[in-house]
Amino acid sequence: METDLKKQAAKCGYTTTEGLVLTDGKLTPRGKLSVNHDYDVEVCAFSQVDQLLNKAGVYQIFTDDGIPLKVGIATKLRARLRQHAKSSQKYLKFKHEGTGVQPSDVRSTRSILAKHLYFDSSIAPAYDLTTEEGRRKFLQAECYLMITYTDNRESAREIERLFEAKKMFRYQGTVVKR
Template sequence: MTTIRFSEIERYVPALPGLYEIYTDDGEALKVGIGVNLRKRLIQHRRSRQSRLILRAGGDWSNPADVRSTQSILAKHLYFAGSIDGHELTTEAGRQRFLEEHCCIRFRVTASREEARALERVLEAGGTFPFHGRVNRLSPAG
């Protein structure tokens, strides 16, 4: 597995299928995921766009079920975490700064999306990565 910073995605991550893991600099596991195009997927996470978090008609921003993520589920997970280790995550700029300055990515290329998905399922089942599946208000301690 290769480990990089978010600022190094374009330089090191190929546009191929694979698995990625996101950790804080302190080693706290955050998210495991896959992409048919790893580079594109990780760039979407890095952007963490507020405009891609869509509030359901009549919804409430404090209810995860009322907010849909159209690009990066990580943005939604971070938004509802609120903060990790004192880093403000409810804003696009705060999430971007946190990812750029306090997180790293491990990734590996796989032969197919299916192979990546099988690896992802094993890692998710291990319980190490809190940001997978349904987004809840309760998130990693920080």
Template sequence: MVEQCPVIRFSEIEAAVPTAPGLYEIVTDQGELLKVGISVNLRKRLIQHRQSRQSRLKLKDGGEWSNPSDVVSKQSILAKHLFFSGQVLGYDLQSEAGRQCYLEEKCHILITPTTTRDEARAIERVKEKSGAYRFGGKVRLSC
């Protein structure tokens, strides 16, 4: 039986998240499920999401920043999803600082450590199939 850990803020990652494999869920404080993902090192992966680096979003040759298909995420697909969400609750999600503030001030993380990546992947597949997560699959423009 996999046991879920308590709710964690993005600023608490270093102190509260293990370097073990597992599943993570990013949730707004209002309960909206944003993203589910897995990693062999939960702490490292969640730090990448928290950083939400602008420099890791790359534009394809000849591409346009307004087209999600033209932008490649080199570190955090969450950064790309947020980038194309526009403004949320007064946060400019097209800026690195805006994404970082939004994640810290309006979101939290649920983690489920597992013994293996495969175990985490099996749980992730079930959660992804639910369709409950706002950011899953291909990045799209928000209306």
């Protein structure tokens, strides 16, 4: 089974099988939601966020290697994804500075993605994800977005719940050091 998944992943252009989920025995191709094939997905880079519609929907963030990082929803997708792209350090509130900072010592007031990245040294060793600049460069150079527009936030939330139930995203739930 693992070998079949690796073959399917390579055929679809993925370089890893981390986080990939089979739907009806097959790997979902890029550009389609793995939870419901009736929805269309728009694929774009973080540099193209300003071109997105500012309406309700679901966003998925992946590394270029196909590792699913995060799923989220927004009433205004463009505005929400701008927050993630900025990855602002000033919105990470630290109880104390220095070594030994744990996830429970940091609160994120704008982008939980920034907090997840801050504590994940394994996803992108070439970038210093503890800095705003490092996170921004990583998102710009190594990640892409899959966008699904919905009629409202409730519809987006239903799709997000389906994704969360599959537990395929690396950043889901509590932030941990990696």
